Amino acid sequence: xxxxxxxxxxxxxxxxxxxxxxxxxxxxxxxxxxxxxxxxxxxxxxxxxxxxxxxxxxxxxxxxxxxxxxxxxxxxxxxxxxxxxxxxxxxxxxxxxxxxxxxxxxxxxxxxxxxxxxxxxxxxxxxxxxxxxxxxxxxxxxxxxxxxxxxxxxxxxxxxxxxxxxxxxxxxxxxxxxxxxxxxxxxxxxxxxxxxxxxxxxxxxxxxxxxxxxxxxxxxxxxxxxxxxxxxxxxxxxxxxxxxxxxxxxxxxxxxxxxxxxxxxxxxxxxxxxxxxxxxxxxxxxxxxxxxxxxxxxxxxxxxxxxxxxxxxxxxxxxxxxxxxxxxxxxxxxxxxxxxxx
Amino acid sequence: xxxxxxxxxxxxxxxxxxxxxxxxxxxxxxxxxxxxxxxxxxxxxxxxxxxxxxxxxxxxxxxxxxxxxxxxxxxxxxxxxxxxxxxxxxxxxxxxxxxxxxxxxxxxxxxxxxxxxxxxxxxxxxxxxxxxxxxxxxxxxxxxxxxxxxxxxxxxxxxxxxxxxxxxxxxxxxxxxxxxxxxxxxxxxxxxxxxxxxxxxxxxxxxxxxxxxxxxxxxxxxxxxxxxxxxxxxxxxxxxxxxxxxxxxxxxxxxxxxxxxxxxxxxxxxxxxxxxxxxxxxxxxxxxxxxxxxxxxxxxxxxxxxxxxxxxxxxxxxxxxxxxxxxxxxxxxxxxxxxxxxxxxxxxxxxxxxxxxxxxxxxxxxxxxxxxxxxxxxxxxxxxxxxxxxxxxxxxxxxxxxxxxxxxxxxxxxxxxxxxxxxxxxxxxxxxxxxxxxxxxxxxxxxxxxxxxxxxxxxxxxxxxxxxxxxxxxxxxxxxxxxxxxxxxxxxxxxxxxxxxxxxxxxxxxxxxxxxxxxxxxxxxxx
Numbered sequence: 001x002x003x004x005x006x007x008x009x010x011x012x013x014x015x016x017x018x019x020x021x022x023x024x025x026x027x028x029x030x031x032x033x034x035x036x037x038x039x040x041x042x043x044x045x046x047x048x049x050x051x052x053x054x055x056x057x058x059x060x061x062x063x064x065x066x067x068x069x070x071x072x073x074x075x076x077x078x079x080x081x082x083x084x085x086x087x088x089x090x091x092x093x094x095x096x097x098x099x100x101x102x103x104x105x106x107x108x109x110x111x112x113x114x115x116x117x118x119x120x121x122x123x124x125x126x127x128x129x130x131x132x133x134x135x136x137x138x139x140x141x142x143x144x145x146x147x148x149x150x151x152x153x154x155x156x157x158x159x160x161x162x163x164x165x166x167x168x169x170x171x172x173x174x175x176x177x178x179x180x181x182x183x184x185x186x187x188x189x190x191x192x193x194x195x196x197x198x199x200x201x202x203x204x205x206x207x208x209x210x211x212x213x214x215x216x217x218x219x220x221x222x223x224x225x226x227x228x229x230x231x232x233x234x235x236x237x238x239x240x241x242x243x244x245x246x247x248x249x250x251x252x253x254x255x256x257x258x259x260x261x262x263x264x265x266x267x268x269x270x271x272x273x274x275x276x277x278x279x280x281x282x283x284x285x286x287x288x289x290x291x292x293x294x295x296x297x298x299x300x301x302x303x304x305x306x307x308x309x310x311x312x313x314x315x316x317x318x319x320x321x322x323x324x325x326x327x328x329x330x331x332x333x334x335x336x337x338x339x340x341x342x
Numbered sequence: 343x344x345x346x347x348x349x350x351x352x353x354x355x356x357x358x359x360x361x362x363x364x365x366x367x368x369x370x371x372x373x374x375x376x377x378x379x380x381x382x383x384x385x386x387x388x389x390x391x392x393x394x395x396x397x398x399x400x401x402x403x404x405x406x407x408x409x410x411x412x413x414x415x416x417x418x419x420x421x422x423x424x425x426x427x428x429x430x431x432x433x434x435x436x437x438x439x440x441x442x443x444x445x446x447x448x449x450x451x452x453x454x455x456x457x458x459x460x461x462x463x464x465x466x467x468x469x470x471x472x473x474x475x476x477x478x479x480x481x482x483x484x485x486x487x488x489x490x491x492x493x494x495x496x497x498x499x500x501x502x503x504x505x506x507x508x509x510x511x512x513x514x515x516x517x518x519x520x521x522x523x524x525x526x527x528x529x530x531x532x533x534x535x536x537x538x539x540x541x542x543x544x545x546x547x548x549x550x551x552x553x554x555x556x557x558x559x560x561x562x563x564x565x566x567x568x569x570x571x572x573x574x575x576x577x578x579x580x581x582x583x584x585x586x587x588x589x590x591x592x593x594x595x596x597x598x599x600x601x602x603x604x605x606x607x608x609x610x611x612x613x614x615x616x617x618x619x620x621x622x623x624x625x626x627x628x629x630x631x632x633x634x635x636x637x638x639x640x641x642x643x644x645x646x647x648x649x650x651x652x653x654x655x656x657x658x659x660x661x662x663x664x665x666x667x668x669x670x671x672x673x674x675x676x677x678x679x680x681x682x683x684x685x686x687x688x689x690x691x692x693x694x695x696x697x698x699x700x701x702x703x704x705x706x707x708x709x710x711x712x713x714x715x716x717x718x719x720x721x722x723x724x725x726x727x728x729x730x731x732x733x734x735x736x737x738x739x740x741x742x743x744x745x746x747x748x749x750x751x752x753x754x755x756x757x758x759x760x761x762x763x764x765x766x767x768x769x770x771x772x773x774x775x776x777x778x779x780x781x782x783x784x785x786x787x788x789x790x791x792x793x794x795x796x797x798x799x800x801x802x803x804x805x806x807x808x809x810x811x812x813x814x815x816x817x818x819x820x821x822x823x824x825x826x827x828x829x830x831x832x833x834x835x836x837x838x839x840x841x842x843x844x845x846x847x848x849x850x851x852x853x854x855x856x857x858x859x860x861x862x863x864x865x866x867x868x869x
Contacts, residue, residue, distance in 0.1 A: 046824050048824070067813065067814065068813040073565065074809070076569060077571070078716070078719050080571065081723070082719060085724055086723065087729065171550075171553070205553055207551055210828075211465065215469045215470070220469050220470050233830075236650075236830070237650065237830055237831055237832060238649065239649040330570070333563075337402075337404055
């Protein structure tokens with residue numbers, strides 16, 4: 001037994017020594033001493049989509065980033081569980097809903113006007129708890145060979161000719177945000193009527209937006225409700241051209257919802273000055289241009305042009321929605337359950 | 343819940359008077375505490391919003407359909423897994439199947455493919471691949487190797503002389519199967535099927551990609567969509583209840599069969615059955631299973647990888663491999679450390695304490711990893727520097743996979759006649775010396791097998807790793823998740839292939855036919 005105990009002791013020792021190397025918490029008092037300080041980032045944006053900007057930020061400012069990548073909603077759940085003990089300084093999320101949930105629990109600090117003034121107010125929390133970083137449009141992705149007459153409105157999709165040909169992702173945060181917006185825009189009854197109509201058209205349900213685009217490309221369905229950038233992602237993953245295009249509904253249609261990715265700073269941040277620097281960096285013209293060219297997302301800044309080949313928000317005619325309210329998807333889920341889509 | 347109750351020997355009954363060594367008592371209490379962390383967390387969360395809110399979640403219509411889906415999936419997967427696993431084992435061990443060694447390795451290697459990877463592969467091949475039937479298909483293939491290994495060890499153990507005597511007394515082949523083989527196999531088969539069902543209850547990767555609403559998926563959906571931790575905890579508690587019913591049912595159904603051979607002498611096995619030309623049919627059957635569980639994922643990974651001509655980031659690949667190995671190795675070591683005392687206690691000093699501890703860890707086994715992850719986040723974030731450190735990650739693996747380890751150690755100890763302990767004591771050794779000199783050496787093969795199995799499972803673990811890993815500590819599973827979450831299946835392929843390769847090492851060691859001395863402990867192979 002002694003042999004086993006000592007073996008275990010060695011294992012534990014190695015393990016704890018290895019762990020000690022990772023812990024560091026430098027507190028920062030004034031802006032001058034930011035270089036060399038540590039900043040812990042919880043990032044719902046994956047490394048592929050933001051990692052190079054983080055690296056450039058590090059070399060530009062000398063601030064060392066400890067980035068924890070994860071799923072936005074799971075990181076939000078983790079932050080809620082950690083509460084005041086959270087090691088995170090800043091939370092970057094892929095959707096407004098996750099930011100809203102963390103903000104609601106009072107864990108996010110109100111951002112300085114210096115930051116809030118950088119971006120248009122419709123893409124940030126009214127309370128100033130978080131600010132948008134990039135924007136994405138809801139679109140319909142379609143098979144340009146089979147679909148010759150494009151729908152003008154989400155109501156056109158209720159036509160029986162679409163029976164079994166539409167793909168949706170009812171469990172996905174982006175689809176649920178769209179339904180929440182629909183409830184805001186048209187009211188509960190009209191929203192449920194539309195959902196029931198879609199359900200009656202036997203849509204094919206997928207887990208992810210990218211699976212919808214792949215299914216259109218494979219000829220299994222003809223049209224799907226997704227975010228605009230998925231056709232680029234899937235084309236890259238499949239290594240070439242795909243037979244899928246983005247389409248927009250008529251101006252003002254709820255199907256043209258704009259949602260944002262964004263960032264907020266924790267109340268308990270040890271390096272809130274560094275966190276503020278990071279947000280400013282990500283909202284700079286240069287970073288915004290890179291989001292547009294690298295990930296085909298829309299910039300949050302009006303002066304930065306749209307991704308190549310895509311109309312501007314003004315041309316799309318996006319509906320006016322309170323993004324802060326998109327976090328409340330409980331009623332949306334109940335509605336989806338009632339019509340049988342969840 | 344102690345399995346040793348089935349194999350009570352007269353000397354064990356006498357052992358009632360022997361005091362449980364203090365070390366073991368303390369260890370068992372400690373393990374009981376570990377198992378109670380996630381359950382305690384769930385209870386706290388579930389009751390946080392009050393009775394009315396909890397009953398509103400419980401009484402909604404969705405609960406009934408989820409219950410039917412979850413229970414139906416668990417039962418069907420157990421059934422198919424048993425059919426595939428037992429038939430494969432029988433063909434490999436008892437017939438003149440060509441290349442039995444190859445089919446054994448192929449049948450076991452499927453363990454090296456994480457269920458989320460094989461599900462992705464099937465969806466890539468057939469985009470409409472989804473739904474209940476698809477989930478039964480994938481999960482049966484994923485869990486069949488565990489039943490295969492258990493059944494194989496069983497077939498190796500059953501003494502041929504018993505079968506021959508029965509035949510000589512005029513019993514037909516089916517009567518031999520029913521009256522000689524089945525009573526001896528039942529406890530093992532039921533135990534492995536219970537673990538298959540608990541696996542199905544806790545699986546997230548396959549059911550989410552295939553859009554089958556089991557309780558685990560509903561828990562995830564609730565966390566993600568509403569951030570309502572109380573409602574999610576209530577649903578998770580229903581899952582715990584379902585698991586408890588299954589554990590109890592298995593305990594009752596297993597019966598009181600005596601699952602021991604008469605002595606320690608070597609076992610003679612029967613001659614292999616000549617299948618004639620049907621042996622090629624049998625070989626094609628096993629080949630089809632291998633293609634479905636192993637061939638398809640590897641084919642899809644390689645073709646996706648080639649089609650995008652993805653650049654391989656060698657340094658990332660190496661660091662992810664090291665991260666995977668170090669996390670899994672320390673997790674498996676810790677799990678065995680926790681499991682050894684409990685295994686000894688369960689096998690040698692069965693009583694209320696060991697029953698509770700065992701029941702607790704089996705229940706924990708059915709919990710979605712996200713629940714265990716969040717429980718350890720709630721606890722760990724109060725531990726300062728330990729939070730998001732490798733020791734805490736290893737600890738979470740130990741909690742997650744303890745059930746695998748304890749079952750194996752217990753079985754391998756329980757197989758050895760209690761009389762050895764009595765002899766040791768009569769020679770003047772005290773309890774502790776007996777454990778050290780007799781029990782631990784006997785348990786060693788089970789410990790090694792358990793270690794390999796926990797190692798294998800920990801390598802593939804994702805949800806708890808995401809929450810508890812040190813920041814920047816990216817395992818292969820994390821890298822695969824990172825790439826697939828933005829549809830970069832080609833970029834994910836090298837990581838997935840390396841994971842399959844690395845996981846193949848413990849898998850191969852588990853399947854090696856020459857590890858005969860541990861084949862008995864493999865019989866209670868747990869998921």
